[in-house]
Amino acid sequence: MLGYKSGIAEVMTKITILRDEFEHVHDTNPIEHIGSRLKSPESLIAKVRRKGCPLTLDAIREQIWDIAGVRVTCSFVSDIYRIRDLLISQQDLTVLAERDYIAEPKANGYQSLHLIVQVPVFLSDRVEAVTVEIQIRTIAMDFWASLEHKIYYKYDGAVPERLLVELREAALAAARLDATMEQLHDEVRALAAGSTQGRGAASPSAPSDELLSAFTHLLDARRVEPPLV
Numbered sequence: 322m323l324g325y326k327s328g329i330a331e332v333m334t335k336i337t338i339l340r341d342e343f344e345h346v347h348d349t350n351p352i353e354h355i356g357s358r359l360k361s362p363e364s365l366i367a368k369v370r371r372k373g374c375p376l377t378l379d380a381i382r383e384q385i386w387d388i389a390g391v392r393v394t395c396s397f398v399s400d401i402y403r404i405r406d407l408l409i410s411q412q413d414l415t416v417l418a419e420r421d422y423i424a425e426p427k428a429n430g431y432q433s434l435h436l437i438v439q440v441p442v443f444l445s446d447r448v449e450a451v452t453v454e455i456q457i458r459t460i461a462m463d464f465w466a467s468l469e470h471k472i473y474y475k476y477d478g479a480v481p482e483r484l485l486v487e488l489r490e491a492a493l494a495a496a497r498l499d500a501t502m503e504q505l506h507d508e509v510r511a512l513a514a515g516s517t518q519g520r521g522a523a524s525p526s527a528p529s530d531e532l533l534s535a536f537t538h539l540l541d542a543r544r545v546e547p548p549l550v
């Protein structure tokens with residue numbers, strides 16, 4: 322776990338440096354909040370069992386990628402991809418996988434961008450490549466995910482259908498809010514820049530009406546089956 326703790330520290334430093342740079346050198350800061358967590362042994366064992374992973378250190382290291390987790394909260398969806406681009410261009414980070422749950426939300430409505438990276442940790446006698454999961458999401462996505470997480474654990478996974486439906490609706494409302502905030506932000510920025518084409522010009526990264534409608538259809542199409550009891 323010491324290796325994972327050090328991996329978190331390395332990634333936190335990278336993101337903190339970016340945040341400080343944005344704060345002091347640029348006029349806007351895409352990073353609202355940075356947090357981290359080391360998976361508890363109980364939660365790790367539960368995940369190992371759930372995934373049918375052999376109970377060996379090597380297998381756990383290879384198959385469980387979110388023992389070390391760093392979460393970055395941004396204001397806008399475009400900020401998420403900006404942070405992602407800045408991170409993946411850093412030469413000492415190796416990207417093992419990228420899971421874009423914004424382009425393809427989970428059936429329950431979960432949205433976030435996950436980057437699974439390996440970061441070198443320099444120990445006294447060797448360099449260890451430590452796997453860290455970086456979750457990048459907006460404030461609205463984070464609000465939704467933390468409530469959904471609490472509900473999921475409260476019902477031990479068997480969440481009543483009524484709540485699942487409401488959660489999907491709330492996820493859609495969060496996606497709408499993100500789209501509206503991004504559009505407003507673009508308009509204000511265009512006005513501030515004295516641009517003549519500010520009003521009504523949607524940012525290429527702002528979710529369009531088509532994207533929102535695709536999101537609604539996706540959630541409808543992937544309706545979670547009601548529990549058996």
Ligand code: 0O2
Nearest residue numbers: 360364368372386387420427429431435465466467469470
């Ligand atoms: P905790 O309590 O946060 O540690 P896989 O089996 O590989 O397909 P895996 O390993 O679960 O999937 O990877 P994924 O999808 O990247 O999920 C890793 C973490 O993302 C989860 O860890 C959660 O923190 C978060 N996450 C993923 N899906 C959801 C979701 O539907 N709702 C919420 N609230 N969070 C989610 P853990 O171990 O599940 O939980």
